[in-house]
Amino acid sequence: MLEIKGLKVDLEDEDKSILKGVDLTVPAGEVHAIMGPNGSGKSTMSYVLSGKDGYTVTGGTATLNGVDLLAMEPEERAAAGLFLAFQYPVEIPGVGNMTFLRTAVNAQRKARGEEELSAGDFLKEVRAKAKDLKIDAEMLKRPVNVGFSGGEKKRNEILQMAMLEPKMCILDETDSGLDVDAMKLVADGVNALRSEGRSFLVITHYQRLLDHIKPDVVHIMSNGRIIKSGGPELALEVEHNGYTDLLAEDA
Amino acid sequence: MALPQRKQDATDTRLAAVTLPNGSAWLTKARNAALGRVSVMGLPARRDEYWRFTDPTTLVDAAAIDADVLPIEDNPEFSKNDALRVVFVDGVFDAAASDDLSLAGVTMTRLSQAEDITWAADLLGTLEERGQKPVERPLAALTTAMATDGLLIHVTGQAERAIHIRYDRKNVGADVSLHHVVKLDAGTTVTVLESGAGAARFASNMEVDVADGAAFHHVRAQGRDHGRRMNTHIFTRIGEGSTFKSFTLSVNGAMTRNDCIMEIVGDDATAHVSGACVGDGEGFHHDDTVFITHDAVGCESRQVFKKVLRNGAVGVFQGKILVKHGAQKTDGYQISQSLLLDGDSQFLAKPELEIYADDVACSHGSTSGAIDEDALFYLRSRGVPHKTATTLLTLSFLAEALQEIADEALAEDLRDRLAGWLDRHQH
Structure with missing residues (x-):
C-alpha cells in the first residue's frame, strides 16, 4: 500500500534537515503505529506525504500502490x-460542514471518473455515519470546525475519513486533547473503517490509543529515521521505559 | 467661506451646463435649493479630505464615459423573490416591465409624476441637507437637483411584498440621476431591493425616514457591467426602537462610491450597514463611505464591509462613528476587511471614532490579508481542487457581510452569484 524509501526532507525556508532517510512499508489492510520523541519528524512525514508546502524533498521516494505520491498535488493525492x-483541524468560518464534505466527496469522485453523489444519497450517507460518531445535525450544519470542542474536531476528522473512504489513512496525534470517552469514540470510528483494502498509519505519543486501535506493527522514529520496528509490545516498552534505552541502543 | 478659485470655477462651469428637470412647484423649489447647496459647497475634488482615496473626476465631469452594456441575465438578482417590480431602463421608467404601483400597506408615486404630496414635499431633500453636516456631500445635493425620476414611497402599514427597483441598461452612454424618498410611519415595515448597473453613469439618492418602531430592510446589488460608474447616497433618520438595515453587493464596475449617512435620533434603535464587493483588474475602484451619528441612548450600530480584490483592483473604506454627548449605552461596531488575492491590489481604509459620551462600547477593526494557506491545504488535502478551495475560502471571507442580510433566500441568491463570479475570475 504505502511504501517509503530513503525519504529525506528539508525545511524549505531554513537549512534544516528533518527526515534523514525514512524507510517504511505499510502493507494493505495493516495498521502501523509511529511513536517517537517530540521533534523526531513524525508530523513532518505526514505533511510531506499529503503535500503541504514548505518542505523540500531531497531524496528518496514515497508511493501509494505504486503511484508516486510526491509528484502529485495535495488534491490528487x-x-x-x-x-x-489533522492534529489541529482548521476552522473555516462561513463554509458549512455539509457543503465542505459534499464538495470534497464529489471532487474526489469526479477526479476518479466516478459519478457524483446526489444530494439525497449524500445526505443519507452522512447522517448515518455522523450518527455512529455521535455528531448531531447541528454540528453538521455549523461552519467547518468553528466552535467545535477538541473532541468534536477530531470526530469530524473521522467523519470526513468515513465519507471519503480513503485507502491509506494517516492519523496525526488524533488522540491529543481527547478525554478517555472521546478517544474511545474516535477509536471505534477508526476500527469500523478497518478492512482488507485499507491501511492506517497512526502517529501517537501514547500507548493508550493503541489499546483501542490495535496496531500490527509499531515503529519508533527518532531524529528523522525509523530506528526500530516491532509488534505492539514495543509501544508498551515505550510507555514503561520511555525512549532513553531505545535511543541509546540506536546510538 | 469662499471656495478656492479653482474649485469655484470648476463648480460654476459644471452647474452652468445643468438643466433642471420640469416638475411641480414644490419639486422645483427643492431642486433649486439643492443646486444652491452645490454651488455653496463646490463640487468635490481630489484634494478634499473625503475624496483622498477616490478621484471624483469621472463622477463630476459634465460628460459621462461610455460603458459597454452587458445583456440582462435570464434571472437577474432577486427575480425569484416575491416582490413588486419597478423597472427603470437607463433611468427611464418602463411601464410595460413594471408592476402596477399598488401595494397593501404602501402608497407609492413616481417623482416625475408627483403633484402636491405634502409628506414628500416636507421630506425630499431635507435628510440630504441634514447629512451635509459635519461632512459635505455635494454630489448628493447635485443628485437631488438633477434627479429626473424615482419613487416616493409612503409606508403606512406592513408592506405586503418587497419593492424591487430594477435598473436595466440599454444605452452605452446614459447619464442618469434618480432620487427616492421612503417614509415609514411608526410601527411599519418594508423591504426595498435594488438591482442593476443603472446607466453608464448612475447617481442615486435614497432618503429614508424611519419613524418609531418601524423597520426598513434594504438589499442592493449593483449589476455586473464592467465600465459603469456609480455614486449613491443613502440618508436615513432612525427613530426610537426602530431598525434600519442595508446591504450592498458590488460586482465589477469601473467606479463605485456608496455613501451611507445614518442618524440615530431615537433611543434603543438599531442601524446596520454592510457590503461585499469583488473586483478584478486595475479598472476597478470601489469606495464605501459611512457616517453614523448616535444621538440617542441605548442604540446599536454595525458596519461590516468585505472586499475581495485582485489584479490591481482598489478598495476604499471610510467609516465614522460619531457618538454625541449624552448618547450613553451606545454599542458601535465597525469592521472593514479586504482579501487581496495577489500582490497588486490595494485596500485603503480610514476608520474613525469620535465619542463624546462616557458609557459606550465601540469597537473597530480593519485588516488586509491573503488566503489562509493552512485552510487552503486543509481543503486540498480532502480532495478539493485548488480553484474550488480558493472560491470556498473567499466565500468564507465574505460570509460575515452576507450574514447581515436577514432574509436567507436573498442572501443565498447573492452568495450563488458571488460563487459564480469567483469561479469565472480565477487563473
Whole structure:
C-alpha cells in the first residue's frame, strides 16, 4: 500500500534537515503505529506525504500502490486514496460542514471518473455515519470546525475519513486533547473503517490509543529515521521505559 | 467661506451646463435649493479630505464615459423573490416591465409624476441637507437637483411584498440621476431591493425616514457591467426602537462610491450597514463611505464591509462613528476587511471614532490579508481542487457581510452569484 524509501526532507525556508532517510512499508489492510520523541519528524512525514508546502524533498521516494505520491498535488493525492487526519483541524468560518464534505466527496469522485453523489444519497450517507460518531445535525450544519470542542474536531476528522473512504489513512496525534470517552469514540470510528483494502498509519505519543486501535506493527522514529520496528509490545516498552534505552541502543 | 478659485470655477462651469428637470412647484423649489447647496459647497475634488482615496473626476465631469452594456441575465438578482417590480431602463421608467404601483400597506408615486404630496414635499431633500453636516456631500445635493425620476414611497402599514427597483441598461452612454424618498410611519415595515448597473453613469439618492418602531430592510446589488460608474447616497433618520438595515453587493464596475449617512435620533434603535464587493483588474475602484451619528441612548450600530480584490483592483473604506454627548449605552461596531488575492491590489481604509459620551462600547477593526494557506491545504488535502478551495475560502471571507442580510433566500441568491463570479475570475 504505502511504501517509503530513503525519504529525506528539508525545511524549505531554513537549512534544516528533518527526515534523514525514512524507510517504511505499510502493507494493505495493516495498521502501523509511529511513536517517537517530540521533534523526531513524525508530523513532518505526514505533511510531506499529503503535500503541504514548505518542505523540500531531497531524496528518496514515497508511493501509494505504486503511484508516486510526491509528484502529485495535495488534491490528487487525496483522490488517489490518501487521507490525513489533522492534529489541529482548521476552522473555516462561513463554509458549512455539509457543503465542505459534499464538495470534497464529489471532487474526489469526479477526479476518479466516478459519478457524483446526489444530494439525497449524500445526505443519507452522512447522517448515518455522523450518527455512529455521535455528531448531531447541528454540528453538521455549523461552519467547518468553528466552535467545535477538541473532541468534536477530531470526530469530524473521522467523519470526513468515513465519507471519503480513503485507502491509506494517516492519523496525526488524533488522540491529543481527547478525554478517555472521546478517544474511545474516535477509536471505534477508526476500527469500523478497518478492512482488507485499507491501511492506517497512526502517529501517537501514547500507548493508550493503541489499546483501542490495535496496531500490527509499531515503529519508533527518532531524529528523522525509523530506528526500530516491532509488534505492539514495543509501544508498551515505550510507555514503561520511555525512549532513553531505545535511543541509546540506536546510538 | 469662499471656495478656492479653482474649485469655484470648476463648480460654476459644471452647474452652468445643468438643466433642471420640469416638475411641480414644490419639486422645483427643492431642486433649486439643492443646486444652491452645490454651488455653496463646490463640487468635490481630489484634494478634499473625503475624496483622498477616490478621484471624483469621472463622477463630476459634465460628460459621462461610455460603458459597454452587458445583456440582462435570464434571472437577474432577486427575480425569484416575491416582490413588486419597478423597472427603470437607463433611468427611464418602463411601464410595460413594471408592476402596477399598488401595494397593501404602501402608497407609492413616481417623482416625475408627483403633484402636491405634502409628506414628500416636507421630506425630499431635507435628510440630504441634514447629512451635509459635519461632512459635505455635494454630489448628493447635485443628485437631488438633477434627479429626473424615482419613487416616493409612503409606508403606512406592513408592506405586503418587497419593492424591487430594477435598473436595466440599454444605452452605452446614459447619464442618469434618480432620487427616492421612503417614509415609514411608526410601527411599519418594508423591504426595498435594488438591482442593476443603472446607466453608464448612475447617481442615486435614497432618503429614508424611519419613524418609531418601524423597520426598513434594504438589499442592493449593483449589476455586473464592467465600465459603469456609480455614486449613491443613502440618508436615513432612525427613530426610537426602530431598525434600519442595508446591504450592498458590488460586482465589477469601473467606479463605485456608496455613501451611507445614518442618524440615530431615537433611543434603543438599531442601524446596520454592510457590503461585499469583488473586483478584478486595475479598472476597478470601489469606495464605501459611512457616517453614523448616535444621538440617542441605548442604540446599536454595525458596519461590516468585505472586499475581495485582485489584479490591481482598489478598495476604499471610510467609516465614522460619531457618538454625541449624552448618547450613553451606545454599542458601535465597525469592521472593514479586504482579501487581496495577489500582490497588486490595494485596500485603503480610514476608520474613525469620535465619542463624546462616557458609557459606550465601540469597537473597530480593519485588516488586509491573503488566503489562509493552512485552510487552503486543509481543503486540498480532502480532495478539493485548488480553484474550488480558493472560491470556498473567499466565500468564507465574505460570509460575515452576507450574514447581515436577514432574509436567507436573498442572501443565498447573492452568495450563488458571488460563487459564480469567483469561479469565472480565477487563473
